[in-house]
Amino acid sequence: MINVKVLGSGCNNCQTTLKLIKEVADINAIEITLEKVEDMAEIMSYGVMSTPGVIINGKVAHAGGVPDKQTILGWFKSVCCPSDDNCC
Amino acid sequence: MFEFLADLIVYNMMGFNPTDAISESFHFFILDTSKIFFMLVLVIYLMGWFRSFVSAEKVRQYLKGKSKTVARIMAIFLGAVTPFCSCSSVPLFIGFVEAGIPLGVTFSFLIASPMINEIAVVMLLGIVGWKITLLYVTAGLVVAFVGGIVMERFKPERWVEDYVWKIQMGESQQLPEDNSYSARHRFASAEVKEIVGRIWKWVIIGVAAGAAFHGYFPQQWAEGLANQNNFWVVPSAVLMGIPLYSNAVGVIPLAEAMLIKGVAIGTTLAFMMSIAAMSLPELLILRKVIKWQALILFAGILAVAIIIVGWTFNFIM
Numbered sequence: 065m066i067n068v069k070v071l072g073s074g075c076n077n078c079q080t081t082l083k084l085i086k087e088v089a090d091i092n093a094i095e096i097t098l099e100k101v102e103d104m105a106e107i108m109s110y111g112v113m114s115t116p117g118v119i120i121n122g123k124v125a126h127a128g129g130v131p132d133k134q135t136i137l138g139w140f141k142s143v144c145c146p147s148d149d150n151c152c
Numbered sequence: 153m154f155e156f157l158a159d160l161i162v163y164n165m166m167g168f169n170p171t172d173a174i175s176e177s178f179h180f181f182i183l184d185t186s187k188i189f190f191m192l193v194l195v196i197y198l199m200g201w202f203r204s205f206v207s208a209e210k211v212r213q214y215l216k217g218k219s220k221t222v223a224r225i226m227a228i229f230l231g232a233v234t235p236f237c238s239c240s241s242v243p244l245f246i247g248f249v250e251a252g253i254p255l256g257v258t259f260s261f262l263i264a265s266p267m268i269n270e271i272a273v274v275m276l277l278g279i280v281g282w283k284i285t286l287l288y289v290t291a292g293l294v295v296a297f298v299g300g301i302v303m304e305r306f307k308p309e310r311w312v313e314d315y316v317w318k319i320q321m322g323e324s325q326q327l328p329e330d331n332s333y334s335a336r337h338r339f340a341s342a343e344v345k346e347i348v349g350r351i352w353k354w355v356i357i358g359v360a361a362g363a364a365f366h367g368y369f370p371q372q373w374a375e376g377l378a379n380q381n382n383f384w385v386v387p388s389a390v391l392m393g394i395p396l397y398s399n400a401v402g403v404i405p406l407a408e409a410m411l412i413k414g415v416a417i418g419t420t421l422a423f424m425m426s427i428a429a430m431s432l433p434e435l436l437i438l439r440k441v442i443k444w445q446a447l448i449l450f451a452g453i454l455a456v457a458i459i460i461v462g463w464t465f466n467f468i469m
Contacts (some may be wrong), residue, residue, distance in 0.1 A: 108246055115243060
């Protein structure tokens, strides 16, 4: 189970990012818990200033702008099995 | 190249007669939109590459402890190259405050960011030419620089919301970054897709409206605005611009129509800057981090700076 947090207020880019992450996880049958963080103090506590930010298992994966699907899949791979390209 | 494309589409494929008035304006429309879209894609892609190297977080680290002037120049530069979504202005503001970056520098950033961005530059280049583009960008940089300095004189620290000072910016481990060319290419492509996907309709509406305005921009307005000797023209153009909320994309074709109708360059620039940099919704977002006094002061300083720019250009041109 991978824990994913999307940091950001309710702006459009944040919504899109949330949706994309869900899509990528669904297509690849990766189990994730998806959480949206809107509290400013908590967002800043990750050291992120540009939203949307993405936190994967407590580590900052992304800050600012909408990520593309391949990049999202890359994050999942790098936490579950960095050495194996075919695992997830 | 774009001439050829427009010729091909309008005259050859759609069979318009080149001597018709309607086919001529249609030709103009195709020419302008294809040129602008081509430049938008190219420029956003290149900026995307560039941005994959620079992030707000890195700049914050870099600005920390720099002398004020260096910090201000860097902040304005960052503001100009990042069209960050306006919802990022709150976390950015807090992040800068927390890093001990002077508030005046942060305000310089907040002025530069909406006013100068690659999309505005592309639209300006495509529609009004490089000279006015250069004037606009230079004036924007000056307003950002001076505006921040003046803001500082008023000691705006006392108007920052209390909770802002209490937020501690943490540091988290980063996932290993993918620095390959293909990752940067994907980042840049995603930017193109996101930005063009968001603004394409405004570009088309803007160009079409600009074309229509050639004929229909009320002559009386234009005459009133065109009278350069009238001291109040520039301030009223700035006031008119505040409630009008538009991004650069929407306002540039309007500016073109104003110029063609004989409105002075300074007045037009002031109007554009007022629309781009002073929009009520974006000012109100800042209310989350600063009190009303600071917000009103900020808007006032910005308005005065833009008016001075307008007068200066009207005077020297």
